[in-house]
Amino acid sequence: MKKRLICLLIMSSVVLAGCAKTESGEATGTPTGVATYEGVGHGYGGEVKVAVEMDGQTITGIEVVEHHETAPVSNRALPIIVDRIVEAKTPVVDSVSGATFTSFAVKSAVADALTQAGVEVEKISMDTKGPEVEKKELEEVKTQLVIVGGGPAGLSAAIEAKENGVEDVILVEKLDILSGNGKFDMNFFDIINTEAQKANGVEDSVEKFIEDKKDSVVDSIERLTAQANGAAEVDSWLRGMGINLNYNYGGRNHMAEADAYAGEHIQDNLEKKVQELGVDVRTGTKGLDLIMEDGKATGIKVECKEGTYDIKADAVIVATGGFSHNKELLAEYAPGAERLATSNQMGATGDFVSVFQDHDIKMDHMDKLSVFKLIISGRRDLTGAGDGFLLVNKAGERFVDESAASMDVGNAILDQEGGKAFYIYDQRLYDSSYRLKKHNDLGYHVKADTLEELAEKLGVDAQGLKASVEGYNKGVTGEAADPFREKAFTETFGAEGPYYGVQVETAIHMTKGGVVADDKAQVINNDGKVVDGLYAAGEVVDTSGAYSASVIFGRISGEEAAKHILNK
Template sequence: MKRFKLLSLILAATMSLTIVGCTAKDESERATGKAKDGVYQGTGSGYGGKLTLEVETEGNAIKDIRLVEEHETAPVMNRAFPVIKERIMEAQSPVVDSVSGATFSSFAVKKAVAEAMKEAGKDFGEITMTTQGPAVEKKELEEVKTQLVVVGGGPAGLSAAIEAKQNGVEDIIVVEKLDILSGNGKFDMNFYDLINSQAQRDNGVEDSPEALAADLKEEGAWDTDERLMAQAEGSAELDLWLREMGIELNYNYGGRNHMAEADAYAGEEIQDKMEAKVNELGIDVRTGTKGLDLIMEDGKAVGVKVESKEGTYDIKADAVIMATGGFSNNKELLAKYAPGTEKLQTSNQMGTTGDFVSVFEENEIQLGHMDTIRIFPTIISNRRDLTGGGSTIFVNKNGERFIDETKGGLELGSAILEQEGGKAYYIYDQQLFDASYRLQKHNALGYHTSADTLEELAEKMGINAENLVKTVEETNKAVDGETADQFRQKALGKKIEKGPFYAVQIESAVHMTKGGVVANEKAEILNTDNEVIPGLYAAGEVADSSAAYSASVVFGRISGEEAAKYISNK
């Protein structure tokens, strides 16, 4: 409950934007009947399944809403529930707008409230996925002035705002088009490429910025040498900065990989506490507010045009930081820049729609590597959760392997789609289960299916059992070196032989778009003539970079520091 209260405080400043027009008077006139005093339960079906809550009524009004049971994704639900509850309480009705970024969870809550209220004697009618609050006529609103505006409330945007505040910038506005913060970072298990951490030192791992920069380049990083070194030096300082906010990444594995603990994802720890820090610093966070356009004057960035539920307005600022993410959720842009990837699902959060790509092009801002897409080999079908890794095979409904599992990218994604019904399954045994916290977590949540035998597993999954058993036998022989065929796996390592056995339906997904606006080692954005655009910075997935999560925070910090210097020198 403490986390709910904390995140509610962060969002409280923006609630008036999202509930305008959803008045209790308007909605009570639509409802029929009068609610009896008491506590009533209702259920709804959300992203994770059944959700149950109770509604307390008094004097024909909703007095409180309390969750009883839910199976939603925690980083989403912990942020979304305070918002949807506030909207319903304000409107005294479940006929309100859903929380963007939490559509299914919002639907479940609204439907459950409606059911509970009907039991109490007040009927709000049918609640559907399209149910929303009264429309608000959009207007042109008054201009707002600030020192710094940050567009995007993900890891890069939040770290930029925090760093700028810590470097003396008093007036900062962060705009986020979704109703919840922290982008894709809040889902991440691993915090990659972190060096000089307390956990590394505790493990006796010796590392350096020079070694990290060299390794990144050897692994194919295309960033300039200056950006790579800026990332590496920033990585060496990052653990201490995070710990000053109470963010402890105590589990170091695989060299530079970090989780909060061996059984706790890094993303939730980092993003929850960065949001808390933003709130503590009094930074003006405006969720449900979409960036539309850059405001440029004499070649300088002087603000952004934004849109809230009430209308559009200009935010004039001394400096602008772009942290809007990539375009993984924009099929049109994927088809334009990386044909074929648009047919895949995405594991990225719904806000990654590349809203400013056309703005960058119109303003002759340099873009790079727009055709470079990070495709994650396997996600759980019908969900966005990443899975995979280790001793596993992929089979189709006929129980047959259809590709060498060491393949990846669009080749693997296309091969899965070409199977009967577009279905493929990830098969593994107890050995891999024991070695992977992610698989353990997904099984505990009921995402995967298990059985004592392969035959039983096949029956549960609708796979040809005889072929599955034969496929596993042939695979194990290949691992032992007894056979050599087109599916010989060098990376498998272990046979699939120790029950229980596990399976989940999988597909490949666009995980990140790696191309974007070109920025230098100071996070300054460059134009098509390779010149710095004064007052304009970029951090995170919006930027052209081979890096990922930890680098978003590193360059968020760099952009905040550099913007603070620029503002102080004006």
């Protein structure tokens, strides 16, 4: 039996395979005996505290005793970074890709603990990495199906292929953690025939879904029909894995519960199912190219820390996501969009755009974007809600129609002093939105009893803010014309506090253009023909829908790939 390549090994929720870990030097110093030292670092959400157990100068264990990192990242990344440090006996290790700030915080905290123990260790920075490994050309691997990308589409494809009889499935993911952007999503929308809809008295159907979507998307009617049929089945499929979306709001919108995001619940359980099915998941492994033979897709070339190798397969599914984290591609396909931030995860860099070009595979609508009007500045969280808020600059002045198109708002924000803008709202709006409540509970927003106090906390001019609120309310009541809106908001701003605010910016949430695929998720070349053995799902596909569509077409790609493989 051939020796299996290993490209990364540890994760709490899935079985991972990867390239062998490397040795590195221990921290040096003179402590003796077994002792525990505490250290503090600073991550994405604030302080991270660790307890480091040492036997003399050797790290023997690490416990993260306190942190404020987001659960979708921390639950996946903390076990990996702790394992790396304990095995290497030093915090001078590679960060977990996809969790850079969290990794930096843990490494810094361990270094702090070592310093307190009298152990010398090099200064930890965001760029700190473990020893380099000389890359080699590694041994070829063979499988039935290889999937590129471990987000919602890739995981769903792996599950469906396995459940349709494919025994050997390899899934590669370039980051060290799985689940892409889906693990952060609040809403799993555009699904129908759900148990939550039935309990809520919502009547819906495949026919209504198609009718509602037929003029708003540029997909073929065949793909739209496939999505509609999938949307009617996906709730039952998810519930079969213990994924229960019990809260239905606004027609086709779903959360796990009224106070629990859908994404974290869904992705945790998709990863668990992948583990149970024995999918060979290789994180830290980047897809580089397709292997094409006589016009057929017969595998991919990949790269891990130790080197590059080929994975030969009977079929390939590409689920690599979009390119909203790639400013060069944004500038090329949607000029001006590169100015904006993105709310998407760091792996959305369009790695296979050039691969599709090189292999004469069709792409379309590359200029089409989904843009979030407001995210928390410095974070990736979508924020804001409802009617009756103000956008102000540092002078406390309104500067744009708050209801304007997202790109217009985004450019207006960037044109303000320091590129800063603030989302200001009152108690009424707070009470109407779970998202606003959650962000306040997490400490992302500022709360104050008066507008003056709010202005001081945000660094905004108080008199300007008070004048903006007054002018806004006059527009709502009709006492004066609103200078920024042809039609004023319907809700006045509260006369009494508390008041809330947060610095915001506009962000690209996802790119909508990509590789062209048909209703069976089969990839199409520039001659309009199906590429034998090649499938695609998720954001990498032209005009793909949002989160639910990634899961739906992930399922379709897995099922169709299974048919292709088993009927050969």
